């Protein structure tokens with residue numbers, strides 16, 4: 433991997449402190465690895481540690497779906513890093529159902545907590561420190577599936593659409609304070625969570641004409657976690673210093689653009 437340096441010859445994220453949620457596997461682990469390679473100090477979280485947590489990162493066990501989990505994580509960030517310059521909200525996902533009417537109330541609630549409210553809570557706890565320092569970079573991980581919302585995933589894409597709208601609004605509020613806020617929307621990416629979801633989806637019968645779990649994106653392959661992590665790395669770096677309120681769709685060309 434190419435090492436990008438800043439003006440003074442150091443790795444481009446040297447001296448930066450980062451929090452990445454959901455770094456124990458998949459896209460989150462790739463983001464942690466790339467931030468570490470770029471010289472950042474990284475703390476990551478999941479409900480339990482795995483061997484995929486990249487060496488060199490500090491791991492803190494937390495469930496970000498709850499206010500208590502978010503508060504414990506914010507306290508750990510303060511204790512371990514003394515604050516954050518980079519905040520990557522990567523946790524997310526949902527189980528597919530046969531159609532929208534089959535999605536139970538509690539799954540709607542769960543999808544909103546995991547894919548939307550977890551980010552809102554954590555931002556509310558960590559943005560004040562960024563405001564005080566008049567700098568910060570926030571990335572919310574959404575999904576390209578928002579571009580073609582479908583019954584089996586409506587709880588998920590509705591929550592991610594809310595996240596995108598929130599992210600855009602937050603970017604406008606925080607721009608005058610020197611804080612940039614962007615979204616990355618992955619398409620199908622080879623991760624443990626992605627594979628599980630696609631297996632569950634393949635077992636449901638999908639109406640003709642809908643995007644199928646087996647379709648190949650136009651660029652001829654599914655995404656790898658590092659494809660998504662590259663986009664995140666770019667957005668939190670000074671190379672993106674005039675970028676805020678954007679949504680970078682990284683999907684091999686699969687989903688239609690608005």
Ligand SMILES: NC(=O)c1ccc[n+]([C@@H]2O[C@H](COP(=O)([O-])OP(=O)(O)OC[C@H]3O[C@@H](n4cnc5c(N)ncnc54)[C@H](OP(=O)(O)O)[C@@H]3O)[C@@H](O)[C@H]2O)c1
Pocket residue numbers: 453454455456457458459460477478479480481494495496497522523524525546573574575576577617618619620621622623624625626627
């Ligand atoms: N993979 C894809 O095809 C794809 C496509 C579009 C969008 N995305 C989005 O990309 C992001 C990452 O997806 P992924 O496929 O890499 O997911 P993944 O393989 O399921 O990994 C999810 C990570 O989040 C952690 N996590 C889950 N629930 C948590 C909770 N309540 N509190 C703290 N940590 C939690 C998991 O660890 P524990 O389970 O141990 O907590 C794990 O580290 C998600 O937002 C997803 O919606 C993925």
